[in-house]
């Protein structure tokens with residue numbers, strides 16, 4: 001038996017270190033939290049998806065009294081983007097979240113189901129997605145779901 005070590009790579013940045021397009025996408029994700037419907041968790045999540053022509057699509061979490069019927073911000077945004085613009089590549093997604101104390105201090109990280117859906121979008125367009133996970137104290141910039149979802153189940157298994 002042997003141990004295998006899998007490494008992921010991410011950049012920890014401050015908002016000042018990012019370019020104007022990156023800043024704009026993060027601001028969109030922060031704004032998208034205002035559309036959140038989260039009366040059960042009180043955790044308002046916003047996501048902003050950047051397409052190849054610079055179109056930005058925003059989404060937020062939408063909860064339901066039957067909990068599993070709700071939807072995360074990331075999938076709300078990505079499904080809308082893929083439905084409205086099925087031919088446009090997804091280049092990046094920014095995610096932000098706030099609770100009763102305001103925006104989270106640390107970067108908010110997407111749930112497993114959202115990671116799987118974002119992997120599908122990468123495969124669909126044969127293009128890695130850049131993730132910006134916003135926190136008041138720092139931002140994680142992550143290139144590709146391979147750095148968020150190691151040992152993933154991708155379309156290579158079904159070929």
Ligand code: THU
Nearest residue numbers: 041043045061072073109110111
């Ligand atoms: N949530 C998201 O919108 N995105 C994530 O990646 C993590 C969780 C939402 C789901 C639920 O409405 C609330 O946050 C608390 O879990």
